[in-house]
Amino acid sequence: MISRRAFLRTGSVLAAGAAAPQSFFGLATPESPLTEFGYWDVSMAPGLQENQRAETYDILMGISDDALLKPFREMAGKSAPGLDLGGWYSYRSSFNYKTDDAGFAPGHAFGQWISALSRSYAITRSPEIRQRVRGLNQLYAEAISAKYFELSRFPAYSYDKIVIGLIDSHELVDDSEAFSILDRTTALAMAHLPAKAVPRESVWQPGRDVSYTWDESYTLPENLFLAYKRGAGSQYRELAGKYLMDDGYFDPLSRGVNVLEGKHAYSYVNALSSAMQAYLTMGSEKHLLAARNGFDMLAAQSYVTGGWGPDELLRGPESEALFASLSKSHNSFEAPCGSYAHFKLSRYLLRVTRDSRYGDSMERVMYNTVLGAKPLQADGHAFYYADYNSQGSRVYSKHRWPCCSGTLPQVAADYRINTYFRNGRDVYVNLYLPSTLRWKSEGKDFSLVQEGNYPLDDSVRLTLSVSRAEKFALLLRIPSWAEGPSATINGRPLQGPIVNGQFLRIEHKWKTGDEIVLRLPMAFRLEAIDAKHPGTVALLRGPLVLFPIEVSTSILSRQQLLSARSIGPSKWMVEAAGERATFVPFTEVGEKTYSTYVEISS
Incomplete structure (x- = not known):
């Protein structure tokens, strides 16, 4: 029996003076990160993951255009017909954060929902979704104004979500207008954002109440770097650099100094993905070290589920807050938002280091937190906190359309891109989910079918189909907990050791019908x-x-x-x-x- 903290001590926090980049175990970091497959490359079999995506998609497609655009139109002083969604999504000019719920973050999830619909289009190729996304972007372009950012409590948060919605619709839906809409949005937003990243607790809008300090400008760089890399323009790389929170966060983390205590859990973990994009875009080893060390520090204060942040606060080393929360709180882990941040960070780190423990972490969080979230409801009720109290229960948030209503649809679409990766001709299998991967390499067609009832059963079957026999490697994640893992190829036992906590490399000249059966015994x-x-x-x-x-x-x-x-x-x-x-x-x-x-x- 070990604690999560003791397990994580098998890795070591790295200092900026170390010979970087290195893996957590002193292995050389590969020069090129693994690449993601597209949403369209992976077909999920019916099951919990695909059901969650389909459920959230149905909710989003059922919301009227007027309801989605209403807060933007109202804040611009324009005609705003149609249903008011209520909850956090609404605009209320007289909102009081001490007494009110409706109006807390008007329009906050719009960009995330556009992103999720764009990802669903990439999955389904439904003309209806494509038309909806393009139409909503045009209506948004007509409605957006500087007033939206001036009146919002969270101009940086809202802008960040709009950025991901527009760049996803450009890349995945081929909306040719998305970048021009992004440029206009950026011009309108800039006057109402801080000059640089500021801590969540800092007052940067004089004369306004404390709720205006809860913005999250330090999360901006990730999506701004992505906007630059997807072709939106060099100005987004410059903006991204401007909002990197080096002082007080990334700099000390890169030196191995734990500065997490007391910080807002979801947003500061989300910010670690900005550090990863700084590395992936600019090659900044300091930011890679910050993200890797931050992940270790986070994992060392995590519940057994992989969740973290009781009452939405990160804790210091050796804190007893997790233990105390079992009797004192029901707000244990902000499940959809926290999972979204966790999946992105661990996906980046896995791609860069090829360290399988990030895949272990993704798997743990998926099965034990967000996959058990109650489904999003058409009236805005959403699952928010996973409850690890000694008398826990699964309940909807008392808030309608909270932040987790924005991240859950994105999480549900992303199970696909968390499952497989590639390195040239080689394919990594990270998650064991019934699915089919299809890809091309050097003009040849390949497919890999996963079957089984894992993790209730310990066996996974993988079957290859190739247009012509081809030699390449499949790399299968062997979880650290597996007791005596084994594998067969076409019924013959695989020779050689299979090591827990690593990717098992199987290089073979594959032909159609070749089958691997992987056994991961569970004690x-x-x-x-x-x-x-x-x-x-x-x-x-x-x-x-x-x-x-x-x-x-x-x-x-x-x-x-x-x-x-x-x-x-x-x-x-x-x-x-x-x-x-x-x-x-x-x-x-x-x-x-x-x-x-x-x-x-x-």
Whole structure:
């Protein structure tokens, strides 16, 4: 039994003076990052991931144009017919952050929803989505004004989301007008943004209440760098550099100094993706070190689920805040937003370092947090906090259209680009999801089909189809928890060692019908919440945290937990003193009360 913190100490925080870039384990970082496949390259089989994308897509397509544009039109003083969505998305000129809910962040999710629809178009190639995105961009261009940024509490936050929506619609929907709309938006926004990145707690708009300090200018560089790299113009690279928060954040992180304590969880983790884009765009090793060290520091203060930030605050080294939150808070992890930030950061780091533990982390967060989120509702009710309290429950946020209603649709589309990567002709399989990858290489067609019931079962089947026999490598992530992993090719055992915590490289001259069966045996194991509380543990099997539902306060023993037995496809039972406790994955909790951690007697 180990704690998350103890496990993460197997890696070391790197200092800016080290011979960079290096991996966490001292291996040379490859010169070229792995590349992502396109959304269109991956077809997901029916299942939780694809259901989540389809559900959010249906909600977004069901919102009228007038409802989406209403806050922009109202803030510009224009005619604004149609339904008011309410909640955070609405505009209220008399909004009081102490008493009101509706009007907190007018129009905040518009850009994220455009981004999510653009990604759905890349997946489905639906003419209806393409027409919708282009039409909404034109209506937005007619409605946007400087007043929108002047009146908004969060001009940088809103601008950042609009940037990703426009550059995604340019790249994925081929909206030729998107960059000109972005240029106009940028010109309107600049007068209402701080001159540089400012901490979330800093007053930079004199005479306004404290809620105006909650903007997130330090997250801007990631999408501005992306705008530059996608061809929007060199001015976006310059803007990105202007908003890199080096003083007080990236500089100390690059030296291995932990400055996370007290910072807003989602936005400061999201900002680490800006550091990664600074590396990927400019080759800045300092920013790579900052992101890598920041990830280590974050992982060392994470729950067993991979979630972090109780009550939306990052904690200091050796803090007992996670343990205290089990009894004092239900606001454990901002699940859709936090997962979105976590997936982006770990995806960047995996591409650069090829270190499989980032894939392990993505998998853990996916199965144990956001994949179990309650579905977004047409009236704006959204899942916000994952609850790790000893009496936890899955509930909707009391806010309508909160920030997590913007990130969940993006998360749901991105399962595809988290699953596979490539390095020239070689293909990396990062997540084991039933799916089909199709790609071309040197004029030849290839496909890879994944099948199986992982992670409930321990086997994954991968079948190749090629237009002509071809030699290249498949690299399969071997999770650190796998006990005695094995693989066969066309029924014959693979020769040589298979090492946990690495990618297994299988180089072969592949032909159509070649089949790999990968076995990742799963034993029960326990992880303590931290070193100071070794008796407060969670039960895991493979990547899944198993949550006891409707549990009593009785204390279980270590051996009783490790002797859990299967009573169904996704249910396990622990028996103790004549009582029975049922354990299920987060995706199966439903409306029942649950716990994440239990107390053990020995």
